[in-house]
């Protein structure tokens with residue numbers, strides 16, 4: 503039972519079966535208001551959710567909100583340092599789907615991220631962040647409408663596991679000495695490398711299980727998209743971090759070519775198949791030369807490997823994927839992380855789902871949100887097999903807190919994702935319509951107002967923007 507909170511007196515629980523939610527008509531949904539601008543964002547967003555559900559279902563369906571506490575608000579209610587009370591964890595576990603405002607994380611020392619903690623505690627391994635353009639939204643880019651991507655960010659491991667040691671700490675120093683004197687010298691490929699003795703140390707674990715379950719979710723989403731968007735790009739820095747980020751790429755390809763063999767083609771396979779389609783008599787070696795531009799300069803051993811790859815692909819999938827059949831399947835490719843940051847700007851329409859690890863996904867989701875109007879338009883969801891927590895991409899934006907100023911679009915669109923996840927599409931569609939029309943009628947908050955031509959003066963307040971969205975439901 504709960505110590506300091508009580509669930510609403512009416513309402514039922516959402517449960518999960520095979521990773522999918524089973525949603526009653528009157529679900530109880532816990533919410534965390536959030537720190538900083540959460541104080542402005544949550545009431546505005548809740549008003550929109552309730553109005554949309556009422557308008558869509560005329561009272562037949564209703565969300566019963568359950569206020570739970572985290573961050574500063576939790577410390578006020580539960581006592582000093584009680585940032586994430588057991589009550590909150592119990593409520594989210596019991597009711598399955600929750601939505602939250604942003605929570606503060608201090609830089610350097612202090613508590614570790616509550617946002618990350620929630621994702622790890624509930625094993626919400628896929629962070630899903632769509633970046634889609636709403637007509638009329640001002641953008642620093644000339645053609646923001648061309649960007650329509652969904653970032654699938656692995657959400658539980660990588661450096662976010664938080665295993666690190668401060669410079670000068672006893673265990674940190676011990677670890678550096680062990681690495682310098684034993685582990686690095688015992689690994690010939692590391693040569694004479696040494697870690698500077700005055701370093702802080704962090705560990706970056708990337709597991710096969712964590713990588714593959716994320717890519718599996720990304721693939722399932724790709725299969726639900728229209729044919730022209732059925733693509734998954736594995737984003738990694740595998741040229742530098744071979745056994746973590748490079749392994750993520752390899753495990754991703756391994757997963758798709760085993761579990762989804764009939765439903766996908768990799769980019770490299772598509773080159774091999776199309777070479778043979780253009781020239782049915784092409785030799786293995788010529789095919790290999792065409793897929794690897796540097797082929798002639800390679801060692802004999804490497805050349806043989808590529809010829810073998812060509813042969814294996816033709817033997818295994820020519821019948822099922824050849825003669826253009828692959829063009830109807832999900833295309834899986836990979837891009838190096840630094841390159842994808844420029845690609846989403848220079849060739850935005852060539853990408854659809856970007857599947858990547860935790861840190862890359864964190865950076866990439868802010869960058870992609872900027873193209874479609876900024877962080878005020880960046881929604882997100884943290885999804886596991888038994889639970890889901892919806893939250894915006896941005897943080898607490900402390901300098902704007904309490905001013906009724908920031909754009910609630912990000913939290914509202916996170917709620918749209920929640921409604922879609924629940925199968926309440928009619929309510930989600932109403933909100934998207936209202937938001938789109940408010941923006942195209944230049945009824946916007948400061949962030950969009952200042953970018954519009956001519957600038958909108960005065961901009962709407964956070965609460966007024968919510969009202970404008972509701973006004974445009976009909």
Ligand SMILES: NC(=O)C1=CN([C@@H]2O[C@H](COP(=O)(O)OP(=O)(O)OC[C@H]3O[C@@H](n4cnc5c(N)ncnc54)[C@H](OP(=O)(O)O)[C@@H]3O)[C@@H](O)[C@H]2O)C=CC1
Pocket residue numbers: 603604605606607608617876877878893894895896897898899900901908909910911912949
């Ligand atoms: N999931 C979470 O809860 C997250 C929490 N955080 C935490 O939030 C805190 C603050 O982080 P910070 O680096 O300032 O990043 P924030 O994302 O909070 O804010 C950075 C800037 O983004 C713009 N912005 C953010 N939200 C909105 C909005 N709703 N509407 C319009 N513009 C918005 C503002 O830009 P401008 O002022 O130029 O208009 C703001 O100053 C940190 O403690 C951080 O750890 C960070 C990310 C996610």
Ligand SMILES: O=C(O)CCC(=O)C(=O)O
Pocket residue numbers: 605606607615616617618864895897
């Ligand atoms: O938890 C935090 O403070 C930051 C998290 C973050 O930036 C994100 O999830 O995008």
Ligand SMILES: [Mg+2]
Pocket residue numbers: 864865868895
């Ligand atoms: Mg972030």
